Amino acid sequence: MLARGASRLMLQTRLVQASSCAVDRSRHCQVAFYSQHHGLVGQSQRRYSQDDNEGENHRHSNGGRATLTGGVLASSVLVFMKLEGQDGEDFPVIKLNEKEKKALLVKADKLHDDYEYDTEYDLLIKHGQTSDPDLLWRLARVSILRRNSLNERNNEATNYFKLTVQGLSFAIRARELGESHGHCHLWYGIALNHMQIYRSTKQKVDDVYEMNKAFKRAIELNPKHAYSWHCLGQWHFHVADTSWLTWQAVKLMHSELPKSTYEDALFCLHQAELCKDVNG
Numbered sequence: 153m154l155a156r157g158a159s160r161l162m163l164q165t166r167l168v169q170a171s172s173c174a175v176d177r178s179r180h181c182q183v184a185f186y187s188q189h190h191g192l193v194g195q196s197q198r199r200y201s202q203d204d205n206e207g208e209n210h211r212h213s214n215g216g217r218a219t220l221t222g223g224v225l226a227s228s229v230l231v232f233m234k235l236e237g238q239d240g241e242d243f244p245v246i247k248l249n250e251k252e253k254k255a256l257l258v259k260a261d262k263l264h265d266d267y268e269y270d271t272e273y274d275l276l277i278k279h280g281q282t283s284d285p286d287l288l289w290r291l292a293r294v295s296i297l298r299r300n301s302l303n304e305r306n307n308e309a310t311n312y313f314k315l316t317v318q319g320l321s322f323a324i325r326a327r328e329l330g331e332s333h334g335h336c337h338l339w340y341g342i343a344l345n346h347m348q349i350y351r352s353t354k355q356k357v358d359d360v361y362e363m364n365k366a367f368k369r370a371i372e373l374n375p376k377h378a379y380s381w382h383c384l385g386q387w388h389f390h391v392a393d394t395s396w397l398t399w400q401a402v403k404l405m406h407s408e409l410p411k412s413t414y415e416d417a418l419f420c421l422h423q424a425e426l427c428k429d430v431n432g
Contacts, residue, residue: 244281245281245282246278246279246281246282248279248284253284253286253287256275256279256287257286257287257290259275260272260275260276260290260294261290263275264290264293264294264297269294269297269298269301270298270301272294272298273294273295273298276290276291276294277291279291280322283325283329284329285326285329285330285333285336286330286333288322288323288325288326288329288330288336289322289323289326289330289333289335289336289338289339291322291326292319292320292322292323292326292339292340292343293319293339295315295318295319295322295343296315296316296319296339296342296343296346298315299311299312299315299316299319299346302315313350316343316346316347316350317347319339319343319346320340320343320344320346320347322343323336323339323340323342323343323344324340324343326339326340327340327366332373333373334369334370334371334372334373334374334377334380335370335374337366337367337369337370337373338366338367338370338377338379338380338383340366341362341363341364341366341367341370341383342383344359344362344363344366345359345363347359353401353402353405354402354405354406357402357405357406357409357410358406360387360391360410361410363387364384364387364410367380367383367384367387368384370383371384376427376428377427378424378425378427378428379424381420381421381423381424381427382420382421382424384420385417385418385419385420385421385423385424386417387412387417388412388413388414388416388417388420389412389414389417391410391411391412392412392413392414392416392417393414
């Protein structure tokens with residue numbers, strides 16, 4: 153017990169150091185992952201107003217209810233996005249040549265670097281019908297970051313939920329169309345975790361496996377990317393840090409449980425500190 157406590161304390165210190173060292177070079181990474189802490193099994197919190205009836209109704213709507221099964225999650229999310237008009241359906245399909253695409257990505261990344269998430273969102277959402285993975289993962293990213301800042305500003309439950317679903321919708325499409333692109337898997341894992349506040353306990357466990365695969369695939373495709381290592385390190389820490397009682401309860405619904413140690417988390421965070429690529 154003492155050894156576990158010492159390991160946990162050391163990892164907490166390392167998490168703080170990682171957030172102020174390797175990941176601090178890209179503050180957006182912290183903004184996106186701080187909200188991930190609540191999503192892992194046993195750590196769930198409601199990030200929207202308890203008294204907001206409209207937000208509660210959205211939570212139980214056909215596209216966003218907490219009882220979605222893993223097999224129909226993607227299709228249900230996309231159906232919900234169409235019903236809510238949040239999937240870019242109001243915009244025509246805009247075809248870009250390579251020069252136009254490069255200029256758009258440069259502009260979007262500049263806005264991202266300047267923390268101008270609202271402006272970046274307005275710029276990219278016009279391309280919501282795109283099939284370009286480079287645009288889709290950026291759409292997922294800005295939806296999530298805008299969602300976080302929106303929640304911090306005024307706790308608007310309905311818009312918070314819409315942006316959560318929208319981020320996952322874009323991330324699903326990005327991963328499907330950009331399987332060989334590390335950022336597509338990274339932001340799929342992040343977006344999937346943000347949906348966990350609307351999922352059942354068993355489904356959360358399924359999602360935890362999915363996040364692990366997504367982060368590992370992102371690292372496999374881009375082993376020098378600091379944020380991918382950081383996210384995997386956070387995953388290991390929060391799985392290792394889940395209480396024994398919580399896992400015993402989960403065992404009643406799930407025969408196999410994720411396995412992790414504080415040492416796994418420490419290794420990943422150390423790798424993140426060694427990496428020079430902090431973009432995205």
